[in-house]
Amino acid sequence: MTSIFLLGITLSCSAAFIHGTGASFPFPLYTKWFAEFQKLNPEVKINYQAIGSGGGIRQLLAHTVDFGASDAPMTEEQTLHADILHIPSMVGGVVLTYNLPGIPSGLKLTPDIMADLFLGNMKRWNDPRLHAINPELHLPDLPVTIIHRSNGSGTTLILTEYLAKISCAWKKGVGAGPAVKWPVGLGGKGNESVTSLIKQSPGALGYIELSYAVMNNLTYASLANTENLFIAPTVASIHAAAKASEALMPDDLRLSLTNAPGKDSYPLSAFTYILIYRKMDGAKGQEMLHFFKWAITDGQNFASKLHYSPLPESIAVKTMKALGRVSIVW
């Protein structure tokens, strides 16, 4: 199984070539980082393949890449035979986007309504419960069409993890993961397909990552958080979610941000991770460490322009400490 990955990856002996694979969710920011870091350190070349979180983890465990990246922390089963460090690199958000004729913006959703929409229990947009929290909107008499990602995705993981937290029915019936058995709806491959399906189908409701939604001018809903306040997805509100969870951050840095506490927190926020071995080889290891330390500090300044949130101060400090635990083997 690992042999097919080997075919696709050219391993280089040179210390200055660093290879990574994994999540596509943070790919725009990572690309920016590699370019900026290379300006400062022209001898270091970083190659990153955005093949998806699961693939990133598998390649890291097979030692075919130098680092992996994932939207979800690795499971106990996966870290059983490997000494892996989780490095949170930024905070991202998932938005619920919709196509309701005559409603260009302003839709509000509560957790129980979200669960019922995605479970297929709430079938029409003019449902009285929806009307009760959106009295100013004229909701059309249209069937709800759920559009989800068909390919495994970090965005799916964030949404389903959230739904599993707020709804027992979802937790029991569907569960959380990068790919789940959806009760209703159509699947589109990638952000592009999901977006075009939503744009084509009046009555559609789907989810997409924040940066993609902003760049493509999609309309999105405000969601009720744990304090029952309706929060629109913005860099500020996903940052607030991370900041409100600072105290909860464990030493291994694996923390779920969905349904985060705090009155300004947007509930569909999540850390995305870079995964590295605790023991790294010589000169290459040093270069990698150099890069990751730069990314956690100076690199954070590039995040908000691409609609991701930088790590909150205390979490960045904790992450730097974790990077200090890396041992370089000569």
Add this chain to the structure above:
Amino acid sequence: MVKGPVAHRKKEVHRGDWLFAQFIQAGAMLLIALLLALAWFLIKGGWPAIERYGARFLFSSNWNPVLEVFGAAPVIYGTLVSSAIAIMIAAPLSVSVALFLHAVAPPKIRAVFSFFVDMLAAIPSVVYGLWGIFVLAPWLRSDVEPWLSEHFGFLPFFQGPFYGVGMLAAGLILAIMIIPSIFAMCSEVFRSLPVTYKEAALALGATRWEMMQIAFLRAGKRGIIGGIILGLGRALGETMAVTMLIGNRDEISVSLFSPGQTMASVIANEYAEAGSSIHVAALIEVGLVLFCMTILVNALARIIIRSDDAI
């Protein structure tokens, strides 16, 4: 004196022949080895799933990565149905176009038309997918599906909400994609048929339609069937365009409006993000089933074409 050089030359020629024979033999062996290596990889990679789910894998319709329950029935169904729709549309269309061009149309039209059909074969499948999602699917949703539902809604195939994407869209895009294969094969068959068949049929007083039946359709029957099966082979394995248009839902539904999923598309969708090893194994087993199905279909086509040569 004469013997020497002749023997020498003979030996030289022999060595070259021998080398060349070895070379092409190695090439042929390599191809077979590749096929076997592929089969070995699929069986080895899929073994955990084969062991764990057994025959249930083929018949259960529950595909749930979260619970690690994997049943491939919906994707097998989706593959068969989308390919069947494609064949039902593409086969009569390509055979009749080929028939028209070879039995009726003047040679000039034939050349122009063949050129355009060949162009269809050169378009990458992702482009078909894009065209499908931006042009075909909206048109199906707003015009075709409402019309079908209004006039044929009593049939279970044309019931349910209109999404645009779904089994029908996937079948249509596959039909367009396999028309060039079937058409090329039929053209080849019709071209290779002796003109004397046609002349004999006409000389015996056959009408034009009877002539087409006798001198083309009946005479080229095996070649036509072989071409259709080759088209079917392509439809079974097509991935990108189908994934973009089928709606990606693991469900067996009689209605052609409803979304489905094929074996190729479930692999394309879930392989990269598959986290647990049993999920990966299940996807590789789907690959194995698809591999066997395609080999079977292609073998069938070869056998039919071969028996045509014998006659």
